[in-house]
Amino acid sequence: MPSTRRSGRLSGVRKTYILDSAVDEESESNSAEETSKPRRNKGKQPVHEDSSDEEFQVGPMEEEEAEEDFEDEGSLDGDPGADNDADEEDKASLRQRKAPKTPQTKFIKKRPPPSAGVLTGEEAHSRGTWNPFEHVGKSVHLQATFGLDERDILAVLYARDRWSRGFDSTFPARVSLDEAHNLRDYKYGSTFGVEPGGLDRESTRGWDWYYGEGSGERWRKRQRVEPITEAEARRTFMSTPKQGKHTVLVGPANKQLAFTLDQYDVLNYGDAWGVAKDQQITDSAGSKQSQKKRQGWIINLGQRVQATAWAPNQSGLTQYLAVTAPISSEQKALYPDLLKDSAAPAFRPSASYPCALQLWSFKADQGGSITKCIDMSFSPRLRLVLGTNWGDLRRMSWCPIRRAPRDEDDENVDKNIGLLAGIYGDGYVRVIDVKISRDPNKADFYRVNTPIFEANPPSTVCTCVTWLSPSDIAVGCANGFVAVWNIAPPSVKPSTNSLENPLPYFYHPIHSTYVLNIASAYPTYPHLVATTSMDGETRLTSLADHEKDVVDATRMRVGSPHLTYSPWLQSFVSSDENDFVRLLTLRRFFTTTAAARLPSTVSALAPSSFWHPSVLLGCTGGFVLATNPLRRLLHSKEKQWQQTWFSHTWVRGKDARSSGTSRFYDGYRAESISLLRNMMGDRKLINGTMVITIHEEETHVTALSWNPNQSCAGWASAGLGCGLLRIEDLAM
Known part of the structure; x- marks a missing residue:
């Protein structure tokens, strides 16, 4: 009766030995020092910044495990002596295909530069867009939200100067409404990015x-x-x-x-509140007037x-x-x-x-x-x-x-x-x-x-x-x-x-x-x-x-x-x-x-x-x-x-x-x-x-x-x- 097949792998934590090439150049005695490290999980290495084909080459540890996997695959016919009869030529060819493992580097996420959205003359036009949820700078955020054209950017800058203050957070402030002609309009601000002459022609012709x-x-x-x-x-x-x-x-x-x-x-x-005697406002002419706390009308139309x-x-x-x-x-x-x-x-x-x-x-x-x-x-x-x-x-x-x-x-x-x-x-x-x-x-x-x-x-x-x-x-x-x-x-x-x-x-x-x-x-x-x-x-x-x-x-x-x-x-x-x-x-x-x-x-x-x-x-x-x-x-x-x-x-x-x-x-x-x-x-x-x-x-x-x-x-x-x-x- 054939014996039960057992795996040739060792149980427990495997020790790995990493040889530093710089150490070999200094002295032969230091090259024999051993450094034990815990086993890494396969497939969990971070991605390098400079992507190349070398990232996907197998290191020494993977080479050793690949040899064992090869031994296991050669014993699938159920022969108990197959572990000792593995093909040495196949092992040698496998080692030749493996390259030294490149040193691992930590992945660093780069923020796109402020000019990331500007296409150069050599680049082709793309209908794609950036991910708006990325942590980008304010200038890049404005470009991704409102576009790259100066008319769109200048229009939103004009809106920011007029309506991004604290007292304009809910209802419009009378001060902001009155200063429409005092602030700089950036040429396209008051027309919302449209040529001023175009709106004038539309209102006449x-x-x-x-x-x-x-x-x-x-x-x-x-x-x-x-x-x-x-x-x-x-x-x-x-x-x-x-x-x-x-x-x-x-x-x-x-x-x-x-x-x-x-x-x-x-x-x-407004009659329900009456006039506040201690509350007065001064108009543009300089005269003081009493102000009602609420002013408005209610009309009953009789139907929704x-x-x-x-x-x-x-x-x-x-x-x-x-x-x-x-x-x-x-x-x-x-x-x-x-x-x-x-x-x-x-x-x-x-x-x-x-x-x-x-x-x-x-x-x-x-x-x-x-x-x-x-x-x-x-x-x-x-x-x-x-x-x-x-x-x-x-x-x-x-x-x-x-x-x-x-x-x-x-x-x-x-x-x-x-x-x-x-x-x-x-x-x-x-x-x-x-x-x-x-x-x-x-x-x-x-x-x-x-x-x-x-x-x-x-x-x-x-x-x-x-x-x-x-x-x-x-x-x-x-x-x-x-x-x-x-x-x-x-x-x-x-x-x-x-x-x-x-x-x-x-x-x-x-x-x-x-x-x-x-x-x-x-x-x-x-x-x-x-x-x-x-x-x-x-x-x-x-x-x-x-x-x-x-x-x-x-x-x-x-x-x-x-x-x-x-x-x-x-x-x-x-x-x-x-x-x-x-x-x-x-x-x-x-x-x-x-x-x-x-x-x-x-x-x-x-x-x-x-x-x-x-x-x-x-x-x-x-x-x-x-x-x-x-x-x-x-x-x-x-x-x-x-x-x-x-x-x-x-x-x-x-x-x-x-x-x-x-x-x-x-x-x-x-x-x-x-x-x-x-x-x-x-x-x-x-x-x-x-x-x-x-x-x-x-x-x-x-x-x-x-x-x-x-x-x-x-x-x-x-x-x-x-x-x-x-x-x-x-x-x-």
């Missing part, structure tokens, strides 16, 4: 199509409106009032006052506020705010919905519900500084109501492109406010040329029969809209497509069919399903369009080549309906499923940077302002917060601060159909928050279980907007689910 005779005149006359009475407008297009008056509790936390508001009543909630938007290009003291509130469900029941059972409501046209677009006017104080305060002696007034029969006005956006004043504006009987694009419930996108009477004490009521532009993609509905230029609009659709129209009239008189439904010059699938929101990188790169979809994808696409120039951000489990572009940050601002606010930089769109954290689900995001980088956010819990992410974007280790504007809570009344009661809390201080995810101190974790609070729909913050005009850049509006609209000057 870019609007020639609107003022031109012939085609422009036909285009303006295409809009047809007819006047109606105020009683008819309130009965048909505006929501019916609820039972009873809306009770509002506002004031200091320990001494709040109760006010009752009927529909379209206006409240100066769907959208709000301040009118741009208003350089005077009067400012205009467009507001829309849908009619009640009882009123909608009077209009039959023929497509009710055909598809989901979001993917099909709705019934032709009536809707009203309201335009409210506010007055600015005649102060000496550039940034104006709200004139609390002038009560807000309803100036214009445009009634339509196209379904609810779900989204609206004023044309933000600057328009230089012309003599033709003063020759018209009515005052031109601007172009307003809207997405209606019937699936169409429409553009209305909004004009009001020059009499400040007059309110006009009209029914809009035909807008200046309307279009609808085939077999789908429009979901969101953004402006690319004075004459181009981009629209997201329910089938995942993005359509771009030019609303400027053609030089040749078009046919009747082309006016009814014009064809877009760009219509391609960007997503696989419903497009939730769309935003253009105007004015930095107007051809770059960011979109969010219901499938959780966030994508940046170039309209010049939508198949090649496209990049995706980190996919979310739940799609975000909030998206806006901030030219100060050169980033898109959005939200995620974990109640965080994220920044998507143009140059690093594939990564996200957390900028804020809300106590509940994000429900509203104000379009970014062209005058400051502060971001205004609202959530379902009734909180409205503001933060300035610029310092965190420049230095990732900086503390992030955010401050609550107000918190709102709504409770039901005794009757289910009553207006209920709203309570406001103000006076929150700025707080430094942690943006770590899944931390132990998470407010949503109770005994290790994630808890989500469901708030009343009337408590939600449904609409937010910044004033886009320089003189009133600190003004903000907030619409709530209970129908209240709050306006306040937030500049500190």
Whole structure:
């Protein structure tokens, strides 16, 4: 019976002897000294800095082990004498293939030099990028985040000089807003990296199509409106009032006052605090004035506020705010919905519900500084109501492109406010040329029969809209497509069919399903369009080549309906499923940077302002917060601060159909928050279980907007689910 085969290897720790060549040269006696070291783990040696083929050659220890492995492999036939009969020639050939082991060196991680991102003339262009999480210098970080072009770098340096100070960490400071013309603009700072002459030409020649005779005149006359009475407008297009008056509790936390508001009543909630006798401010003229602790208005619209938007290009003291509130469900029941059972409501046209677009006017104080305060002696007034029969006005956006004043504006009987694009419930996108009477004490009521532009993609509905230029609009659709129209009239008189439904010059699938929101990188790169979809994808696409120039951000489990572009940050601002606010930089769109954290689900995001980088956010819990992410974007280790504007809570009344009661809390201080995810101190974790609070729909913050005009850049509006609209000057 053959004996059991046993391994020829020795058990225990093996001693290794390393011979130093330098020692051999000194004396033969020292060459015999032995140095014992513990056994190294195979495959665990560090990598050399200077990589070469010599790193992978076998040393003396590996040679000895390789010989034993060779002996074991030669005995696989089960012969007990195979260990003694190994082929000596194979051993010799194996030794010849082995080279002396090179000395081991410690791996040192090198930091890329400051000029690592600059390509020399001999190097080829690469579409790759660095890892943004590497520990690199500040200059390299700026280049990796904002690009290598001097226009991008100078624009962000201008933003850093103006808005990276401590008192600008949350709300915009009045001092920073006033010094717009005093600081050095680096040529590209005030234009966000765009050539200054380009924006000037866009504000003048870019609007020639609107003022031109012939085609422009036909285009303006295409809009047809007819006047109606105020009683008819309130009965048909505006929501019916609820039972009873809306009770509002506002004031200091320990001494709040109760006010009752009927529909379209206006409240100066600064009266709840009164005047601080020992608190005075000095204006630019040197006169001292008493200052109220809170100054602002609350308007009761009677129904959930769907959208709000301040009118741009208003350089005077009067400012205009467009507001829309849908009619009640009882009123909608009077209009039959023929497509009710055909598809989901979001993917099909709705019934032709009536809707009203309201335009409210506010007055600015005649102060000496550039940034104006709200004139609390002038009560807000309803100036214009445009009634339509196209379904609810779900989204609206004023044309933000600057328009230089012309003599033709003063020759018209009515005052031109601007172009307003809207997405209606019937699936169409429409553009209305909004004009009001020059009499400040007059309110006009009209029914809009035909807008200046309307279009609808085939077999789908429009979901969101953004402006690319004075004459181009981009629209997201329910089938995942993005359509771009030019609303400027053609030089040749078009046919009747082309006016009814014009064809877009760009219509391609960007997503696989419903497009939730769309935003253009105007004015930095107007051809770059960011979109969010219901499938959780966030994508940046170039309209010049939508198949090649496209990049995706980190996919979310739940799609975000909030998206806006901030030219100060050169980033898109959005939200995620974990109640965080994220920044998507143009140059690093594939990564996200957390900028804020809300106590509940994000429900509203104000379009970014062209005058400051502060971001205004609202959530379902009734909180409205503001933060300035610029310092965190420049230095990732900086503390992030955010401050609550107000918190709102709504409770039901005794009757289910009553207006209920709203309570406001103000006076929150700025707080430094942690943006770590899944931390132990998470407010949503109770005994290790994630808890989500469901708030009343009337408590939600449904609409937010910044004033886009320089003189009133600190003004903000907030619409709530209970129908209240709050306006306040937030500049500190």
